[in-house]
Amino acid sequence: MAETRCTQCQAPVESYRSGPRPQHPEWCLSCRRRTARRAKHLRYRETEAYRTMQARRRQTQTYRATQARYRQSGKGRQCQARYAQSEKGGMKRARARQTEPYRARQARYKETPKHRRAQARYWQSDLGRVASHRGTAKRRARRCAATIVQHVDRMAILTLDGKLCHLCEIPVDPQAFHLDHLIPLAVMPIEAVWNYAVSHPTCNRRKCARFAGMPLTQAARARWRARRPEDLAQLEAHVARLITAHSDEGVAA
Secondary structure: OOOEOOOOOOEEEOOOOOOOOOOOOOOOOHHHHHHHHHHHHHHHHOHHHHHHHHHHHHHOOHHHHHHHHHHHOHHHHEEEEHHOOHHHHHHHHHHHHHOHHHHHHHHHHHHHHHHHHHHHHHHHHHHHHHHHHHHHHHHHHHHHHOOOOOOOOOOHHHHHHOEOOOOOEEOOOOOEEEEEEEEOOOOOOEEEEEHEEOOOOHHHHOOOOOOOOOOOOOHHHHHHHHOHHHHHHHHHHHHHHHHHHHHHHEEEO
């Protein structure tokens, strides 16, 4: 007669001499005992005694030290990053931001030198410069009643233009440059990527709000045709539309 093997661990299944028939006759005695202990533990975790024990354990210094070491480990950081990006983590942060202790803690932190140093580092970074320019563009567009079609990334425009001023074709300083409106806001109040080009601060001020036909030089147009063909097409279309409108107004006058 073939020997019966456990379907869980492939160990021989013992014969049953007395007692009730087990719940899983195809399992060995070790697997049945392990399953019974696990079920008993799960039932115990639902009791009030287990919750009280866990609450007391979390108040001990040993538990806090263990948690602190886990948070500093690589596995702990990965787990915290996954939780922060999850929907549950986002909801928890949103609820915490609406509490009075959180607001008081944030107000105290904003008065510390550490926060001022962090703010200074942020505004000096590329991300901070992009945020500053975006805020400035929003305020200027609001004053001019302009339409914001796209938000502009300063560093992306600098890279696309090859760090060259579109007016004098001389390299600009990556830490101090202007984004010139090719079609001034006074002529066409619109904020879009295709309406921006890199320029020196002095060149931008010298140009001011003048507009007379295609604002790009031949070298700048060749550079745009190679690196920004879609922006060049939109710019040429808007320039042609403005020239046509001005000519129609002159004929009507």
